[in-house]
Amino acid sequence: MTAATTATVALARLVLTDFRGYARLxxxxxxxxxxxxxxxGAGKTNLLEAISLLVPGRGLRGARLAEIARRGGSGGFAAAGRFASPDGAFAVGTEAEAGAARRRFQLDGAPPRSQAAIAERLAAVWITPAMDSLFRDGAAARRRFLDRLVFAFDPGHAREIGAYEAALAGRNRLLAAGDADAAWLAALEDAMARHGVAVAAARRALAIRLDAALAGGAVDPFPAARLSVQCPTGALLDQGPALAAEATLGAQLARGRRADAAHGTAGAGPHRADLVITHAGKAMPAALCSTGEQKALLVAIVLAHAGLIAEARGAAPLLLLDEPATHLDAAHRAALFEALCALPAQSFLTGTDSALFQPLLGRAEFWHAGAGQLVPAPSFPAPDPGGLL
Ligand SMILES: Nc1ncnc2c1ncn2[C@@H]1O[C@H](COP(=O)(O)OP(=O)(O)O)[C@@H](O)[C@H]1O
Ligand SMILES: [Mg+2]
Structure with missing residues (x-):
């Protein structure tokens, strides 16, 4: 099947109200x-952030809601997307009023039964310039990247993470207060064990499949990347069934109360996991690769992931590639564009200079951002309808 005939989930309309610099788009x-x-400052990243927020989670910038509402606006914001998909059109909306602690969602005009109901329809994966420091940053940023890949594979993953983190935070508070009720602690540790093993299992399952896909061959000249999750809780699943892993994590937590009280958080559990990425050709950990090689590794992973998800779920996630050309040489840029053309995924690419996207002329639609609006890029001919939806 070619990309043009493969069904794709694709954004067909986006309406923004008081979203960062966009009063109304x-x-x-x-x-x-x-x-x-x-x-x-034209609003390119803001646009990708708005799309990323149509999917549950904190979006491409991990921003607080108060930052997103347009300065000088009503204090709230809204974003609504209409999508074409193999199962028919659907609409997702999200909004937050001034001062709201969380944003609300709508799916086809009604509150969804759960956020997973949206995640079942729509997934998005992104690479941003902020991720240039992914391999220098702490493990938390790499876990977020990994979890974003997992959400596209397993819509229930976000709920498990939320439940695990709530139990972990509750236990941290109890231990910090001292003199904790043992039954209450045990209940929180039981929740941590159940949800923690589910989180570790979902990450492990995705990592195994994605690593196998990566081992199957990289898009030339992208480096062959290998990927694994370093997580003692996940490693328990190599040794036995999930129930045994839950019992082991529960026992580790019960034993670790005194040390965990001193450290302020638990010494065991999937919140300590790290994503390990290796440049297979050089047998080099990603942290020791050049910035351009690191970017190429991330792109290789996202491309393999999109292919895997398309196979597993019938539709690839939306790909939000913020300034993907930065750090990539002309050969890698050209290969990225070819790979995107071949994938059954809708992709959004930003850049300051339209010349970088020249190889996509006739195959992509070009827009120009500025002054809170998007207009068709004037210097390019109308896209070939054959390449469109
Ligand atoms: N809440 C907000 N209200 C109004 N403007 C904002 C808000 N948040 C960010 N901006 C502005 O949006 C502009 C565009 O940002 P961005 O999308 O990151 O630009 P770029 O095109 O370089 O990616 C910036 O000038 C920024 O100051
Ligand atoms: Mg930007």
Whole structure:
């Protein structure tokens, strides 16, 4: 099946209200590959962030809601997307009023039964310039990247993470207060064990499948990447069934109360996991690779992941590639564009300079961002409808 005939989940309309610099945007993208160009501060990343927030989670910037609402606006914001998909069109909306602690979702005009109901329809994966430091940052950033990949594979993963983190935070508070009720602690540790093993299992399952896909061959000239999760809780699943792993984690937590009280958090559990990425050709940990090689490794992983999800779920996640050309040489850029054309995924690419996307002429739709609006890029011919949805 070619990309053009493979069904794709694709954003067909985006309406933003008081979303960062956008007072009101009504955008009708028609392409499967969208290139959005504009100068610094034109609103390119804001646009990708809005799309990322149509999926449950904290979005591409991990921002607080109060930061997102447009300065000088009502204090709240809204984003709504209409999607075409193999199962028919659907609409997702999200909004937060001024001062709201969480945002609300709508699926086809009604509150969804759960956020997983949206995650079952829609997934998004991104690479941003902030991720240039992914291999220098602490493990938390790499876990977030990994979990984003897992969400696309397993829509229930977000719920498990939320339940695990709530139990962990509750236990941390109890231990910090001292003199904790043992039965209450045990109940929280039981919840941590159940949800923690589910989190570790979902990450492990995705990592095994993704690593196998990566081992199956990289898109030339992208480096062959290998990926694994370093997680003692996940390693328990190599030794026995999930129930045994839960019992072991529960026992580790019960034993560790005194040390955990001193450290402020638990010494065992999947919140300590790390994602390990290796440049297979050089047998080099990603942290020791050049910035460009690191970027190429991330792109290779995201491309393999999109292919895997397309196979497993019938539709690939939306790919939000913020300034993907930065750090990539011309050969890697060209290979990335070819790979995107071949994938059954809608992708959004940003850049300051439209010349970087020149190889996509005729195959992508070009838009120019600025002054709180998007307009068709003037210097490019209309896209070939054959390449569109
Ligand atoms: N809450 C907000 N209200 C109004 N403007 C904002 C808000 N948050 C960010 N901005 C502005 O949005 C502009 C565009 O940001 P961004 O999308 O990151 O630009 P770029 O096109 O370089 O990716 C910036 O100038 C920033 O100051
Ligand atoms: Mg930007």
């Amino acid at each position: 009504d955008w009708h993208p028609r392409g499967r590959i969208l290139c959005i160009t504009g100068g610094n």
